[in-house]
Amino acid sequence: MKNKIKELRKQRGVTQDELARAVFVTRQTVISLESGKYNASLGLAHKIATYFGVAIEDIFIFEEEES
């Protein structure tokens, strides 16, 4: 699943560490999310969306082939 975390984070001038601490995960998890190696759980996706003040579907792009 693709996502716009890196894009949003850079737009807001937030570091990976700040984002990680805000959503209660490690920086390594943020790195994996940004590189698309790891897909966030619904709970984490909600936390990230709330942090950036946008809807979940505005950050995470679900592609039909993945299902």
Add this chain to the structure above:
Amino acid sequence: MKFKTKIWIRVLVGLLYLAVGVLGCILAYTGVIENAFVSTLAAAFGIAGLAHVVRNLRIIASPDAMRSLEIKEKDERNVMLAEKARSLAFGIYITAAAVLEVALFLRGMNLAGQVVAYNICAVFLIYVVCYWALRLKN
């Protein structure tokens, strides 16, 4: 359970290890236990317990270190990786035990082969029980 409570429990476990270690060392020193393996094990327990106590007390004293540890332990990716590793370890263990069992029977070591076979059965039984217990819960 609050994370701080968990850390305090770890301190208590460390103290228990330390007490067992000290007791073992005293028994070895007074000659009650004359087994070198047991006295070495007791000393190792004591050192491990002391390290456990010191480490966890330092974490309790620093709120920042406690938060970092809590994040590290509760991080969903870390939890997922640990679960995957456990699952993989289970698969590898069962396969290796099955190969070992066949090898033991082929070499005529029937008793050892039986022990390994019962072990595989026991692990599978535990797996099935855990699976059904989790299925009822989720």
